[in-house]
Amino acid sequence: MKPQLSIVKIGGNIIESPEELSEFLSLFAALPNPKVLVHGGGKRASQIESKLGLTPRLHQGRRITDNDSLDVVVMVYAGLLNKNVVAHLQALQCNAIGMSGADANSILSVKRPVKDIDYGWAGDVVEVNHRAIDKLLKADLVPVFCALTHDGKGQLLNTNADTIASELAIGLSSRYQVTLYYCFEKKGVLRNVDDENSVIRDIDEAAYLKLKAEGVIADGMLPKLDNCFHALYKDVSRVCIGDKEMLQKNASNYTTIQL
Amino acid sequence: MKPQLSIVKIGGNIIESPEELSEFLSLFAALPNPKVLVHGGGKRASQIESKLGLTPRLHQGRRITDNDSLDVVVMVYAGLLNKNVVAHLQALQCNAIGMSGADANSILSVKRPVKDIDYGWAGDVVEVNHRAIDKLLKADLVPVFCALTHDGKGQLLNTNADTIASELAIGLSSRYQVTLYYCFEKKGVLRNVDDENSVIRDIDEAAYLKLKAEGVIADGMLPKLDNCFHALYKDVSRVCIGDKEMLQKNASNYTTIQL
Numbered sequence: 001m002k003p004q005l006s007i008v009k010i011g012g013n014i015i016e017s018p019e020e021l022s023e024f025l026s027l028f029a030a031l032p033n034p035k036v037l038v039h040g041g042g043k044r045a046s047q048i049e050s051k052l053g054l055t056p057r058l059h060q061g062r063r064i065t066d067n068d069s070l071d072v073v074v075m076v077y078a079g080l081l082n083k084n085v086v087a088h089l090q091a092l093q094c095n096a097i098g099m100s101g102a103d104a105n106s107i108l109s110v111k112r113p114v115k116d117i118d119y120g121w122a123g124d125v126v127e128v129n130h131r132a133i134d135k136l137l138k139a140d141l142v143p144v145f146c147a148l149t150h151d152g153k154g155q156l157l158n159t160n161a162d163t164i165a166s167e168l169a170i171g172l173s174s175r176y177q178v179t180l181y182y183c184f185e186k187k188g189v190l191r192n193v194d195d196e197n198s199v200i201r202d203i204d205e206a207a208y209l210k211l212k213a214e215g216v217i218a219d220g221m222l223p224k225l226d227n228c229f230h231a232l233y234k235d236v237s238r239v240c241i242g243d244k245e246m247l248q249k250n251a252s253n254y255t256t257i258q259l
Numbered sequence: 260m261k262p263q264l265s266i267v268k269i270g271g272n273i274i275e276s277p278e279e280l281s282e283f284l285s286l287f288a289a290l291p292n293p294k295v296l297v298h299g300g301g302k303r304a305s306q307i308e309s310k311l312g313l314t315p316r317l318h319q320g321r322r323i324t325d326n327d328s329l330d331v332v333v334m335v336y337a338g339l340l341n342k343n344v345v346a347h348l349q350a351l352q353c354n355a356i357g358m359s360g361a362d363a364n365s366i367l368s369v370k371r372p373v374k375d376i377d378y379g380w381a382g383d384v385v386e387v388n389h390r391a392i393d394k395l396l397k398a399d400l401v402p403v404f405c406a407l408t409h410d411g412k413g414q415l416l417n418t419n420a421d422t423i424a425s426e427l428a429i430g431l432s433s434r435y436q437v438t439l440y441y442c443f444e445k446k447g448v449l450r451n452v453d454d455e456n457s458v459i460r461d462i463d464e465a466a467y468l469k470l471k472a473e474g475v476i477a478d479g480m481l482p483k484l485d486n487c488f489h490a491l492y493k494d495v496s497r498v499c500i501g502d503k504e505m506l507q508k509n510a511s512n513y514t515t516i517q518l
Contacts, residue, residue: 048334051311071339075307078357079338080330083407083415087361091413095391097363098337102346103356104400132354139394141363148342154350156342 005137005176006031009038009165011184014244015081016043024183025085027247029092034137034176036168037096037144039085040161045069045076065120065158073158074100077146086144097141101125101149102156104132107164109149109157123149123157125164128171162224166231173235180231180239181246182224188242188255189225191216199242203257205229225257232259264396264435265290268297268424270443273503274340275302283442284344286506288351293396293435295427296355296403298344299420304328304335324379324417332417336405345403356400360384360408361415363391366423368408368416382408382416384423387430421483425490432494439490439498440505441483447501447514448484450475458501462516464488484516491518 008028014020028037042063046056049072057064065073082098089096101107101123109123136143145168147161162182169180188199203211208225211217217225228239240246242254267287273279287296301322305315308331316323324332341357348355360366360382368382395402404427406420421441428439447458462470467484470476476484487498499505501513 048311053310074342075334075338077338078342079334079336083333083337083359083361086359087409087415088413090361090364090409090411095364096361098357098359098361100342100345100357102342102349105349105354135398139398150346150349152349154347156346 002175002177003034005172005178006035006181007038007165007169007172007178008035008181008183008247009161011182012040012043013185014183015039015041015085020244021085022088024244024247025088026092027244029089029094031247033140033142035142036133036137036172037085037089037142038147038161038165038168039077039081039144040147041073041077041081044081045073048072048076059117059119062119062122062160063158064118065122067121070121070156070158074148074156077148082144082146089142089144095141096144097136099143099145100156101145101159101164104136105129105150105152106132106143107145107149107159107167108152109159110151111155111157121155121157123151123159125149125159125167128167130171130175133168133172134175162227166227166236169231169236169239170234173237177237180228180236182228182239182241183244183246184241185243187245187253189217189221199253200255201252203255205259208257228257229259232257261434261436262293264431264437265294265440266297266424266428266431266437267294267440267442267506268420270441271299271302272444273442274298274300274344279503280344281347283503283506284347284351286503288348288353290506292399292401294401295392295396295431296344296348296401297406297420297424297427298336298340298403299406300332300336300340303340304332307331307335318376318378321378321381321419322417323377324381326380329380329415329417333407333415336407341403341405348401348403354400355403356395358402358404359415360404360418360423363395364388364409364411365391365402366404366408366418366426367411368418369410370414370416380414380416382410382418384408384418384426387426389430389433392427392431393434421486425486425495428490428495429493432496436496439487439495441487441498441500442503442505443500444502446504446512448476448480458512459514460511462514464518467516487516491516
């Protein structure tokens with residue numbers, strides 16, 4: 001029986017708000033080890049870009065990362081956000097260690113090939129170095145990953161945080177029974193987007209096909225859930241989607257996705 | 260017999276110049292493990308501060324770190340500079356892991372007490388967690404420290420990189436025979452500041468007292484060398500001062516300080 005591992009990804013709304021972040025980190029710190037945190041920080045990066053007189057460029061919500069923009073995301077993700085999260089977790093007796101994919105050669109990626117759109121210094125994950133990450137987990141450390149990887153040739157690459165979380169979950173599933181938590185502002189996958197109380201508690205493959213056919217799951221939720229099933233097909237035990245309350249003991253009002 | 264450990268601190272002139280940095284990192288990567296790198300980055304931080312419309316404030320070369328200034332040094336030291344160095348070292352097959360003192364709770368400090376000058380969020384080192392750092396070294400990782408520590412209560416603190424290097428050297432001397440390298444733009448401690456060929460190869464305690472009495476060592480070199488002797492009194496094996504060439508095998512034209 002493999003040991004359990006929790007991988008928690010937090011969205012922009014949590015990391016951008018000091019109060020939300022503080023409440024979330026207390027819940028995260030209380031989770032048993034081993035565990036991993038993954039965060040993005042696109043909004044803060046865009047703010048700093050603007051302050052520096054740069055214009056953030058996005059295509060369908062994804063950042064086009066030119067040279068200046070890469071410098072900013074590296075400063076904001078790996079510096080400002082990551083180190084403050086690490087210091088905060090340390091104050092909660094959670095022995096965090098901040099990571100980009102370059103650190104300990106933990107996540108290797110390739111620059112996204114240019115098709116219709118040139119995303120610049122955007123990285124698509126090629127390999128998760130589960131051996132290196134496992135060494136940190138075995139040392140009772142709590143890796144905190146920001147949304148950066150590297151190409152192994154000296155180049156940092158901006159990489160979607162949802163993808164980093166699912167690739168880490170997949171990569172570590174050879175050693176652990178992994179639960180992947182996507183923590184965002186809603187209570188879970190909702191049957192009615194306007195009703196926070198319409199959380200669909202459990203989704204399996206059959207239910208997912210039905211919900212798609214009914215049009216209940218559509219738009220932005222589709223790629224998110226496709227990504228979840230991709231992780232499940234690759235041996236991740238379960239994926240949970242909900243707000244930070246789902247990390248509490250005895251919580252039940254969130255969505256669990258399992259094959 | 261304790262195993263050997265090299266701790267190398269690089270100054271601003273190296274980290275600010277891509278060519279110098281690249282040459283230095285090749286030499287550093289070639290050093291045998293275990294080893295640790297420490298860097299600052301004050302000039303780059305001041306540039307980014309200016310770009311953000313902030314005014315860097317320094318007192319006798321030391322930064323006065325207010326809230327905005329702390330955000331910038333965290334972005335620049337732990338983000339921009341640290342992660343690019345780590346990615347560069349990875350490309351050289353050196354398995355680097357970027358660190359602030361908050362990561363793995365590696366360096367604890369206290370906010371500098373206000374006397375004549377309020378240095379703001381400046382930290383004075385209290386404790387080096389040699390156990391945590393040794394776990395990384397034992398995992399064959401190469402820690403790359405930026406000039407930041409934390410107070411254990413969630414606060415990041417800006418900390419002089421020379422001090423971080425000497426405190427790391429002292430803290431790790433219980434487990435290792437430590438050589439501390441201060442790598443800067445000159446070939447070593449010079450008998451005549453205008454003559455690069457006047458390197459004083461060896462300095463012991465008696466020689467130091469003599470050089471001070473003669474006025475050969477004065478001004479900025481005084482606190483630097485006092486800091487070196489402080490490390491030596493606390494069991495660091497030797498301190499070397501010179502330019503990056505001192506890291507080469509068979510190099511001899513640099514200053515070695517030993518009790």
